[in-house]
Amino acid sequence: MKLVHRLYEPTSWPWKRWFFSRNDQTLDSHDDNSFIANLIHVELERYRSITHIRVGNGESTSFWHDHWLLNTSLAQLLSALYSHSTCQHLSVAETQRLTLCAQLRPRLSRSAAEEKILLEDCLSHVSLTAQPDCRILNHSSGTEFRTSDVYKALQTTLQPDPDAARLWKTKLPKKIQFFGWLLHRGRVNCRAYLYHCNIKSLEEASCEDCHGVLETTEHIFSTCPRAAATWLKIQISCRPERLLHPWLLGSELPLPYSVCFDVAMLILWQLWKARNARVFDHKSSSAEDVIRRVVNDLDTWHCRYGKLKDHLKAWRDHLHSCL
Template structure:
């Protein structure tokens, strides 16, 4: 992934395998088994996803490291050879192939995340690099840039031959005004014999560019920050239950309304109350059996929020606030497992059995809490006693 750009078809083949493994544990999967769209899955946890790596984006971030190596060759003989074959301002030269085409397409991205302290100006693109103002000159002087016939010229070439040498003969009024302003700034620029110094804020102190901060920055724009991040991920529940919670707040746990949409079942009637549609909200709080469970441990069943906002529930006074999110997930998980027993094991609904399973599960989770907080579990177990 760090040597070449993956073809789109190859990325899709890899994603098919990853989707199948995630949703079914098999080599292949069906749409009915995929509970949430893959694009959503690949978003960061902060933005509502699972943080699964998006291969195409990760591939590009790794290739950006190669471009960074060209500008910071160090002891790399490959980088030294490449610098002799191509112009660093455009990556054009005596090289060809899909590899270089991919690097050229990513060069604007690299230029946007770096700034340059000018030395001799030979490796700095006059228009695309951030070297004079807070942003690239093609952004600061857009009208003038439309009159440029050689946009890949270096700072050295422009200052040596003059800016007008790289412009078409006739300029618009706006472009002429921008030209005058830019020429005034260039009078203060003096080149030296030193190499240009390119700085990237995402690079490590030793100058190496890591792909992780690049990927995180790139994925920030994928989706919007979600309001359930803390509830789902910042708790002491096991990873399996956190995954369940993630599906729950999206309304995508396996329930009959979702299965009916996928033509897996013939109806969506709840198998416990036999009176309402089995939705995620019905399973967790609206079913009379679920309501009796919440009432038994001190909650007001009528005031239970929807699963998409479960963390906003008003906690009874007798429930400790410490690790309350973990407590809520424990209850929701056992409610869902109890329904599983009723549907697939043909067991009768039983509130005592549900409370007992909650108490047993709480004791298993006890070791997941910090030692000084494990007394919280004793508070939970008191509520689960009949």
């Protein structure tokens, strides 16, 4: 989304000149199959939904798709008139030069004709200046693009994710929370994901220990022999579908549920680190090694749990007894 925002900025970068030379000065063109064009195609609609524009010269503002005249896009508000437009990707400046009638089909439906009268009345109050257009994030305090403002703007359009809330409320270090978020979103950089992103070939996407088996997240954390042996030793059932609900891992054991999710995340984290050690350092880890590292983590981070230290100790003692 930052990349899309920079394309809208008035600054001139070599990569922007290259991009616009392939796309006729518009972000709506889908003819270009470059990485940047594909990225923009994915993010542009969402970016427009959380921004509004203070129009200057109108050169970088989409007449139909940006929020510049009213609180929504003209394509959504005046859908009947938009369906009669023959030039749906023109800027505000280009529309002013061509006039509105020049870009509409000769015969308008009754509803389109009514919307045309309404739009012409609104456009009569618009006057362009020599200043560049200024794009502002909704709910932001200024014009600078800031990640925190993007999240605030998106919260008004996205449904809250209760599963993500569980994850960010754990007392684990941020690096493990971020790992859990990637796992929850299916974006852990396993070889199957890298193959899906065209970074690795299919021949390179196999598990390091299970040749010929595609290295998916389900394989790494559930069915790979190292993972299966780990879960078996600590008496926790981890079927592949349960990875989507890791807070349920270990709920079958007679141990405190208050820290169950944290312990499950630590086990998944150490399985991931064992996988990385095998891939990058060619070091193998047994199920006992994984459990021992989880126990060490519990000893290191027990101070984070305050009144729940005794609950964490119960899990620590259980894992230690499995070694």
